[in-house]
Amino acid sequence: MPVKKDYYRLLGISREASQEEIRTAFRKLAFRYHPDHNHQEGAAERFKEIVEAYQVLGNTNKRITYDRFGHTDDGRRFDGFRDFATELGGIFDAFFGGTIPMQRRAPQQGSDLRCELNISFEESAYGCRKQIEILRLEDCSRCLGSGCEPGRQPAECPTCNGMGEIRRVQHNVFGRFVNRLVCDQCSGEGRLVDQPCTQCQGTGKQRKQRTIPVKVPAGVENHAQMKLQGEGEAGIMGGPPGALYIVISVQEHESFKRDGNDILYELPIDVAQAALGDDLEVPTLDGKVKLKIPPGTQSGTILQIKGKGIPYTNHPGKGDQLVKVKVITPEHLNAEQRKLFLDLAESLGKAKTRGRNKGKST
Helix, strand or coil, X not given: CXXXXXXXXXXXXXXXXXXXXXXXHHHHHHHHHCCCCCCCCCHHHHHHHHHHHHHHHCCHHHHHHHHHHCCCCCCCCCHHHCCHHHHHXXXXXXXXXXXXXXXXXXXXXXCCEXXXXXXXXXXXXXXXXXXXXXXXXXXXXXXXXXXXXXXXXCEECCCCCCCCEEEXXXXXXXXXXXXXXXXXXXXXXXXXXXXXXXXXXXXXXXXXEEEXXXXXXXCCCCCCEEEEEXXXXXXXXXXXXXXXXXXXXECCCCCEEEECCEEEEEEEEEHHHHHHCEEEEEEECCEEEEEEECCCCCCCCEEEECCCCCECCCCCCECXXXXXXEEECCCCXXXXXXXXXHHHHHHCCCCCHHHHHHHHHC
């Protein structure tokens, strides 16, 4: 059931109040509870209720309808609320004069730029130095960003007297209000260029291609982001330049994969090496190293090579290289190999007559 509201009580007036009394009460309460002046909890909601009450009681026809149906027992509300949202906007326009106060433009930081840098797996591990090409907005080299011909200076805007804003006085139901607007002649800068620079046409800016050196630290990961402060676009009205964000894209390696600061490598061996063990040379980022395969090694076993991984970025040292053993089962055997496997199977008590007969037939 909708909540019943006593609009007379909200405005603090009697049901016999005149239109002038309603108007005076509304003006007083609107000033008190407007969110721009009252930051207490609940002030904004109270202000909306006050506006709603005035929107009804301040209109003679709606007031008559409200007096008749506004307090029915079943909580029904009259149709005058259907266009309330639109009328509420009119109340705000009356309060603010239909404008939003503006301030003159101040120095602003330039826009940030973003680019992608592709590096190899080895470069991500060891670090590297690269150069990237970017196109960015800079201060004009001829006028140094002033927008004027060399030797000239911007003149004070006659419309706003260098303030960057103009003020308009408006009288409405609430009284006298002063609205501040950005000066449309100087766009809020407070100055005008009488003799524009012939190189930048008075904008004070120009686009230039630049080569930026980049130092990529050892151990950087794929999709990591580097920030170069001051390498973005030029600032506005003397503001500082923006930043350049570089997103690292690491190419995949044909043999290695990265897991944090460890390197994963898959080593294929045959069943004889797995059963008997072996000493093998395994590739790492630092070159080949010897790795001992213990006898009886199972497929999927992980062997560790200490200190052959990716360097840590926040402290000395490196991760490890983890070697995953993959035992390869032969798919095609000649007669001699088959006989050897059958002999092995027989010695292990797992010989098959069919396999022995097949071996003899070949």
